[in-house]
Amino acid sequence: MSIKGKILSSFITVTVLLLIVSGLIGSAMTTIDTTYSDLLKNDGAAQGYLGEALASFCLIDEYLHDAVSFEDPERAEEAVGEIDVYKADFEKYMALAEPLMIENNPIGVDENGEVIYVNEVELFAETMANYNAYIEAINEIVAEIGKVDEAAIQDQLVEKIDPVYDPLYDGVFELTETKQQAADYGTMKASSRSQITRIFMYVCILVVGLIAVVYGVILSNIISKPLKSCAERLEALADGDIESPVEEVKTQDETGMVYQATLKITNNFRTIVNDQGNILSEIAKGNLNVSSEHPEAYVGGFQ
Numbered sequence: 001m002s003i004k005g006k007i008l009s010s011f012i013t014v015t016v017l018l019l020i021v022s023g024l025i026g027s028a029m030t031t032i033d034t035t036y037s038d039l040l041k042n043d044g045a046a047q048g049y050l051g052e053a054l055a056s057f058c059l060i061d062e063y064l065h066d067a068v069s070f071e072d073p074e075r076a077e078e079a080v081g082e083i084d085v086y087k088a089d090f091e092k093y094m095a096l097a098e099p100l101m102i103e104n105n106p107i108g109v110d111e112n113g114e115v116i117y118v119n120e121v122e123l124f125a126e127t128m129a130n131y132n133a134y135i136e137a138i139n140e141i142v143a144e145i146g147k148v149d150e151a152a153i154q155d156q157l158v159e160k161i162d163p164v165y166d167p168l169y170d171g172v173f174e175l176t177e178t179k180q181q182a183a184d185y186g187t188m189k190a191s192s193r194s195q196i197t198r199i200f201m202y203v204c205i206l207v208v209g210l211i212a213v214v215y216g217v218i219l220s221n222i223i224s225k226p227l228k229s230c231a232e233r234l235e236a237l238a239d240g241d242i243e244s245p246v247e248e249v250k251t252q253d254e255t256g257m258v259y260q261a262t263l264k265i266t267n268n269f270r271t272i273v274n275d276q277g278n279i280l281s282e283i284a285k286g287n288l289n290v291s292s293e294h295p296e297a298y299v300g301g302f303q
Helices: 005-068 073-100 119-142 151-240 254-284
Strands: 105-109 115-118
Touching: 005 073, 005 119, 073 119, 105 151, 115 151, 119 151, 119 254, 151 254
Parallel strands: none
Antiparallel strands: 105 115
């Protein structure tokens, strides 16, 4: 392979490594972005819906107490109307939150490092069952408004509403807390993945950089060592050294061509110098008919 080919090959190798690393890092960052997006879409949105539902529930209870407390039938009727409004709001927000419930949602780890899962679907179903019982009790009490005295209705509030109020409130609140814990745990995991990805990126850049340096050192040695050897041999030849051998170069690239040219120059010089010495020696002996034993060495300007 030519020197140009070796350089190009090294460049392509490093480029491919960088592309692979970039692809891996891009894939990891996409996963992290997706995780954050899912957290925002699922847990974040669910918290918002559940918070609105909890607020509506509190207003239902407030207007229920107003309805049974007002002596004016018109004001009591208005309070009952507000109950219906906030019942619709509660059901709307719970309906929006329901698809975001996860059967086994991780919310953290215990003391032993085991992941804690919560069945939000089951908890949601229990909460809605408590809501239905709560609404049934409300309907029974509202139906008695104006028919029995306030003291009797207050007794019904204690008897029918109090047993289902706390379980319903706690259920909605627990769902909200669960979503918050799931969001916090998911954010922690995504942050951890992000940190690992950054470390991986730095390590990969370092490794690719080291590979590039190693490739550069190897390639420079492949090119420079033969050229240096040939240059030193030609310098020695210029200083009159016609006997020292040329250090062999086995590559088939341009450095091999320089080696072959250097070998040819030194061999031709040695042949011509030795041949001229033989000719002069024969002439000194009186042999004027002497001729060159290596006429093939006399080429170009040596002819």
